[in-house]
Amino acid sequence: MEKDLLISRKSIQDRVKELAAQISSDYEGKEPILIGILNGAIFFFADLVRELSIPIKIDFIRAFSYGSAKTSSGTVRLTKEVEIPVQGKPVILVEDIVDTGLTLKNIIKAMELKSPESLRICSLIDKLERREATVIVDYCGFQIDEGFLVGYGLDYDEKYRQLSEIYVLR
Ligand code: IMP
Numbered sequence: 001m002e003k004d005l006l007i008s009r010k011s012i013q014d015r016v017k018e019l020a021a022q023i024s025s026d027y028e029g030k031e032p033i034l035i036g037i038l039n040g041a042i043f044f045f046a047d048l049v050r051e052l053s054i055p056i057k058i059d060f061i062r063a064f065s066y067g068s069a070k071t072s073s074g075t076v077r078l079t080k081e082v083e084i085p086v087q088g089k090p091v092i093l094v095e096d097i098v099d100t101g102l103t104l105k106n107i108i109k110a111m112e113l114k115s116p117e118s119l120r121i122c123s124l125i126d127k128l129e130r131r132e133a134t135v136i137v138d139y140c141g142f143q144i145d146e147g148f149l150v151g152y153g154l155d156y157d158e159k160y161r162q163l164s165e166i167y168v169l170r
């Protein structure tokens, strides 16, 4: 499948550093738990946490959304749960891309049941075109209007995740 370069390695690195600086400043004196949402967020997560200048803990969850390739049904099952206790702790969920917002909305609902002190969202990409659920992305890497992106963790049918730059599929 043809793909065009959209975001270079350098742009990703620069933006990740800016986000990390912002998070480090906002959470000064705290020890947030950063929770990466597998699989898509792995590279973003790994790069982001290593740029933080505050103490943190890390953990991961994995969500399986039902629905066809095109539509997100909004029903989400966690196939890997968070293992560090988050009750009373500041939590930051780290996602690869927010599209309709339905997946994240359900993950937020599940996470809120665990009564964290606070819950914020950090997403590499905020794709606005198909938003259905209101999800506030507190820390956003890049906003795009439309298009299907691959690379740097983002997949099409589980392919392209390993690319170090972000492409748009034609
Ligand atoms: P949502 O429930 O529609 O927000 O779905 C978000 C999930 O769909 C993301 O975590 C991705 O796994 C996938 N997704 C949405 N848009 C893209 C894209 O452009 N490239 C790769 N995956 C995408």
Ligand code: MG
Binding pocket: 038, 039, 040, 041, 096, 097
């Ligand atoms: Mg995903």
